[in-house]
Amino acid sequence: MEDVLRLKYKDLIRQIDYHDWRYYVLADPEITDEDYDVLYRELLDIEKKHPGWIQGSNSPSQRIGGRPSGEFVTRIHRRPMMSLANTYSKYEVEEFDERIRLAIGKNPVEYNIEPKLDGVAISLHYENGKFVRAVTRGDGMRGDDITANMRTVRGLPLQIFDGPGKNADFEVRGEVVMYRSDFLKLSEQREELGLSPFANPRNATAGSLKLLDPREVRKRKLRVWVYELYGDASWAGTSHTGRLDILEEMKFPVAQPRKVVKSVDEIQAFWEDIEQRRNEFSYDMDGVVIKVSDLKDRELLGTTAKTPRWAIAYKFKAQRATTKLLSITHQVGRTGAVTPVAELEPVLLAGSTIKRATLHNEEEIQRLQIGPGLEVILEKAGDVIPKIVGRAPGEKRGEYTPPSKCPACGEPIVKPEGEVIRRCVNISCPAMLKGRLIHFASRGAMDIESMGAQTVELLIQHQLLMDPGDIYLLRYDQLANLPGFGDISARKLLNGIEESKKQPLERLIFGLGIRLVGAGVARVLARKFGHLDELADAIIKPKLLEGINEVGPKIAASMIDFFSRARNLQVIEKLRNSGVNLGKRYGAEEEVAPAPLIGQKFVLTGSLETMTRLEASEILEKYGAKITSSVSSKTNYVVAGEAAGSKLEKARKLGVTILNEKDLIALLREFESGKQN
Numbered sequence: 001m002e003d004v005l006r007l008k009y010k011d012l013i014r015q016i017d018y019h020d021w022r023y024y025v026l027a028d029p030e031i032t033d034e035d036y037d038v039l040y041r042e043l044l045d046i047e048k049k050h051p052g053w054i055q056g057s058n059s060p061s062q063r064i065g066g067r068p069s070g071e072f073v074t075r076i077h078r079r080p081m082m083s084l085a086n087t088y089s090k091y092e093v094e095e096f097d098e099r100i101r102l103a104i105g106k107n108p109v110e111y112n113i114e115p116k117l118d119g120v121a122i123s124l125h126y127e128n129g130k131f132v133r134a135v136t137r138g139d140g141m142r143g144d145d146i147t148a149n150m151r152t153v154r155g156l157p158l159q160i161f162d163g164p165g166k167n168a169d170f171e172v173r174g175e176v177v178m179y180r181s182d183f184l185k186l187s188e189q190r191e192e193l194g195l196s197p198f199a200n201p202r203n204a205t206a207g208s209l210k211l212l213d214p215r216e217v218r219k220r221k222l223r224v225w226v227y228e229l230y231g232d233a234s235w236a237g238t239s240h241t242g243r244l245d246i247l248e249e250m251k252f253p254v255a256q257p258r259k260v261v262k263s264v265d266e267i268q269a270f271w272e273d274i275e276q277r278r279n280e281f282s283y284d285m286d287g288v289v290i291k292v293s294d295l296k297d298r299e300l301l302g303t304t305a306k307t308p309r310w311a312i313a314y315k316f317k318a319q320r321a322t323t324k325l326l327s328i329t330h331q332v333g334r335t336g337a338v339t340p341v342a343e344l345e346p347v348l349l350a351g352s353t354i355k356r357a358t359l360h361n362e363e364e365i366q367r368l369q370i371g372p373g374l375e376v377i378l379e380k381a382g383d384v385i386p387k388i389v390g391r392a393p394g395e396k397r398g399e400y401t402p403p404s405k406c407p408a409c410g411e412p413i414v415k416p417e418g419e420v421i422r423r424c425v426n427i428s429c430p431a432m433l434k435g436r437l438i439h440f441a442s443r444g445a446m447d448i449e450s451m452g453a454q455t456v457e458l459l460i461q462h463q464l465l466m467d468p469g470d471i472y473l474l475r476y477d478q479l480a481n482l483p484g485f486g487d488i489s490a491r492k493l494l495n496g497i498e499e500s501k502k503q504p505l506e507r508l509i510f511g512l513g514i515r516l517v518g519a520g521v522a523r524v525l526a527r528k529f530g531h532l533d534e535l536a537d538a539i540i541k542p543k544l545l546e547g548i549n550e551v552g553p554k555i556a557a558s559m560i561d562f563f564s565r566a567r568n569l570q571v572i573e574k575l576r577n578s579g580v581n582l583g584k585r586y587g588a589e590e591e592v593a594p595a596p597l598i599g600q601k602f603v604l605t606g607s608l609e610t611m612t613r614l615e616a617s618e619i620l621e622k623y624g625a626k627i628t629s630s631v632s633s634k635t636n637y638v639v640a641g642e643a644a645g646s647k648l649e650k651a652r653k654l655g656v657t658i659l660n661e662k663d664l665i666a667l668l669r670e671f672e673s674g675k676q677n
């Protein structure tokens, strides 16, 4: 009897996988949603009776997502995940073709062309035909194990039932994407919640894959499209085109459309066709990839340090549209930066309606010479947010007056000398609230356990937090009733909050988020003044700040500004009344966070893969480093990411130590582990 049921169970898994494939890969379902639900419920019923069967079955029910993980495990790629050389010109494609023909002595060469999907690269491992592991690109050599997150991705086969690889061990590479329609829905939701929106589907995908809770990832409705198979030639064959066919047979979602071609003219025709129709596809593409199909030829051609010689990305040009700039409004970011935003007459660009575009800062507006009422040109390169690149031909110069009051709280805005950004410095400004609270509670600051971004968001949503002082007024009855909260989480949070009251002064100073006051400066100030009140006195006696090496005139001005605002002082009063340590250090032993980089000047340039430059700066500052914007002989280190330009060159000329992203991460890891010891 049980055997029959077990067979039934296996059959259900197979049926559901089949219908998932029809739905998510072919977009051509055979059965109704109701019929699908019946199958699914049957499956769950059996699993309820025989939970032991789930293990190792790769049942579709396991897509729901496992438990949240504390962090991702790092895994080394068996073969590095490389980048692609790219071009925007037919001429360079001709050169590419010529180079290949010469190198392998064939004419013509068979190429496979496929879309260049604009998402996040993923390496997928199968053992005995079962999905076992997914690893992100990371630095190309090693990435994060995000298996649990990938299980939730629609259309990814968890087990192979058909085709030659069904019992094999192999690796598949592809791109995780978010469909534009899902991205738009996500953006709306985030906007409603007051969360910062993602710039584009690719960023949303990257952000989603980094979530530690697979159940959250599942909600993001990610998809995957694959484009490379590494498996044994005995079943996978020796041509790329053949391998893609096999992947299709194995029911993988293979990147579409694709074509086998033998000349640059054919390549050009395919490229033009896709470029024209790119908005018809559900996902973003930023070009096509041309790949030599014969795998032996690929081997012959080999790779450069970063890219294979057998492939090239032929990218699409940025898309443009003209529309009217209706007005310029202002947004307040989490650090208080007030950014001008162009409100536009809605216009269709790259398949979506554009109504707004950031203008970055007033210098940008001056450079573009734009103003309300003018026709402007909007551009969207496949991979970036739409931006205004100029006035329409024949338009006169526009006019623009920057705001003097914060649009979110009405407090006066400051523009520090020599800076292009205007800022709101009101600590209670609602627009800045979330970022400030997250910073206040973060590890380097008050280190409040279980008060991460999501909790902060929830508390703001329920109007329980208006400023950092409110954290210490939270009550059990308020917390225990929040959605997703219960007795245990409420107690845990309150406990974390209580513990944080004893944090040393330097952490509080850092946590207040005074502009330009990083962890290093906070430490110096804490040592010098010993009590927050003494520090606040510096506004009446600014001389107190003179003679502190680490505190230059800009930092001094920023502090004076902070402590002269009544609202900031009210927050400090709240903290005092709640018993937060404003002076006198906690415990007999000095609890000072290590500052191995104190006095070291860093410049960051180019783009980093694993974090933004801002995040990197914040971490470095936490360890006492000073971040500056230009390279000089006083610079100790330059961190150079992808596409680093003149700053890197200058660093080389001056002989400044250059760190790549890997070096940086290794350095930070060292500090992190030092802290734990």
Ligand code: IVH
Residues within 6 Å of the ligand: 081, 082, 083, 084, 114, 115, 116, 117, 118, 119, 120, 121, 122, 137, 174, 175, 227, 228, 255, 289, 307, 308, 311, 313
């Ligand atoms: S082949 C070594 N094929 O583009 C060859 N990559 O710029 C690398 N990408 O990291 C992969 N569509 O994330 C390949 N059809 C496609 C692709 C593709 C998008 C991404 C991939 C890679 C990046 C390189």
